[in-house]
Amino acid sequence: MKLCMIGTGYVGLVSGVCFADLGNDVICIDRDIKKVEDLKKGIIPIYEPGLEELVLKNYKNKRLKFSTNLKDSIFKSDIIFICVGTPSKKNGNGADLSQIYNVAKEIRASISKFKIIITKSTVPVTTGDEIEKIISQKVSKKLFSVVSNPEFLREGEAIRDFTYPDRVVIGTTDKKSNKILKNLYLPLISKGTKYVNTSRRAAELIKYASNAFLATKITFINELANLCEKIDVNIQDISIGMGLDKRIGGRFLRAGPAYGGSCFPKDTKAIVTTADQFKINLSVIKSVIKSNENRSSLLIKRVFNILNGKVKNKKICFLGVTFKANTDDMRDSSSLLMIPSLHKMGAKINYFDPTGEKDDFKKLNNVHFSSNINFAIRESDLIIIHTEWNDFKSINFNNAVKNKKFIVFDMRNIYSPDKMKELKIKYFGVGR
Ligand code: UDX
Numbered sequence: 001m002k003l004c005m006i007g008t009g010y011v012g013l014v015s016g017v018c019f020a021d022l023g024n025d026v027i028c029i030d031r032d033i034k035k036v037e038d039l040k041k042g043i044i045p046i047y048e049p050g051l052e053e054l055v056l057k058n059y060k061n062k063r064l065k066f067s068t069n070l071k072d073s074i075f076k077s078d079i080i081f082i083c084v085g086t087p088s089k090k091n092g093n094g095a096d097l098s099q100i101y102n103v104a105k106e107i108r109a110s111i112s113k114f115k116i117i118i119t120k121s122t123v124p125v126t127t128g129d130e131i132e133k134i135i136s137q138k139v140s141k142k143l144f145s146v147v148s149n150p151e152f153l154r155e156g157e158a159i160r161d162f163t164y165p166d167r168v169v170i171g172t173t174d175k176k177s178n179k180i181l182k183n184l185y186l187p188l189i190s191k192g193t194k195y196v197n198t199s200r201r202a203a204e205l206i207k208y209a210s211n212a213f214l215a216t217k218i219t220f221i222n223e224l225a226n227l228c229e230k231i232d233v234n235i236q237d238i239s240i241g242m243g244l245d246k247r248i249g250g251r252f253l254r255a256g257p258a259y260g261g262s263c264f265p266k267d268t269k270a271i272v273t274t275a276d277q278f279k280i281n282l283s284v285i286k287s288v289i290k291s292n293e294n295r296s297s298l299l300i301k302r303v304f305n306i307l308n309g310k311v312k313n314k315k316i317c318f319l320g321v322t323f324k325a326n327t328d329d330m331r332d333s334s335s336l337l338m339i340p341s342l343h344k345m346g347a348k349i350n351y352f353d354p355t356g357e358k359d360d361f362k363k364l365n366n367v368h369f370s371s372n373i374n375f376a377i378r379e380s381d382l383i384i385i386h387t388e389w390n391d392f393k394s395i396n397f398n399n400a401v402k403n404k405k406f407i408v409f410d411m412r413n414i415y416s417p418d419k420m421k422e423l424k425i426k427y428f429g430v431g432r
Pocket of ligand 1: 218
């Protein structure tokens, strides 16, 4: 099939490349000329395991193309995926849909035969209705169908998540579009992926509801971790004991820092705003947002206590600063709150991240990037494991750290407390 992805960010690039790999002709469009030129040269704008190889392979066999020409690409395609950003509004919590609506206007200027127009970006309920309204002002409804097909892929696991999703959700009541899209996803459906056809509004809501629920699970276990710390119980035992109940499930029950990333913080706020507009109070999700926002201050207080209130001039090393492992994404990472706060309290901070130095900390005079783990931790009084990269799972701390009284604060519970005790390392985890 002939597809075009408008917006070559995370969702657009990954799904475009994966659709090409399934045998479709895909044009990935972006208005950023440099990004498009780089992609043509095989330079990938994001860090995502496996993505580069897949781009190179499909670009070489010509199933994948990159372009800045929206009009021409729409003309050549049967299915158009809108994959542009839907960030939080600057002055509020709702999603800023200006990019989506601008694209809708551009699409309507280029339709001459039947097109399926799909929102793959996360968009609030009724956005599809609005897109349909915008396009139908200039184009007959017979020539297009607006469908919601939310993407559930996780950063760092994006290609696997695209190829083996738990479900494909298609929001449309148009039988013709449903048939075409079921066919597009057939290679995944025939491997066992569930295909859910529902209304457009329901599909839009499924995405927000899923992210809000996962954020709730994480926040729930993070709050229980606070209790576990007071009663000498290991939160990991609670996660295992709860997770074995099939109604609950063990995933997204790992206690740690505040959840971050490009989706959970933004989407939880957006769903609450949408509900408020309909005068519905999503009080559970509101509490989740508040609890997660408080989590970084709570962990900073914990660092303060671990250091017996003496933070000034302490050498603190952060291992990992991105919001999770296997990504270079800093968006809403809890390190963005924790590092400046500890810096303000007078700590001298070193950090190492496998994805390199971050612009976010360049202006802080006592925050420095080290290009390898051993060098980063060598002089430390306190080592904070912030992100669960595999690189941090078997560090020989006793050999690497000079100061023999160093402390490890493992915010991801990577190491065994018993093992650390055997090694005579002063060690703290989360919720245990
Ligand atoms: C998420 C959703 O999983 C995905 O379906 C959606 O399309 C986009 O948002 P992503 O943002 O890539 O994906 O990250 P995810 O792996 O879900 O983690 C989000 C945050 O939750 C991270 O900060 C992570 O560290 C945290 N997390 C996750 C926990 O603290 N504990 C867990 O058990 C799981």
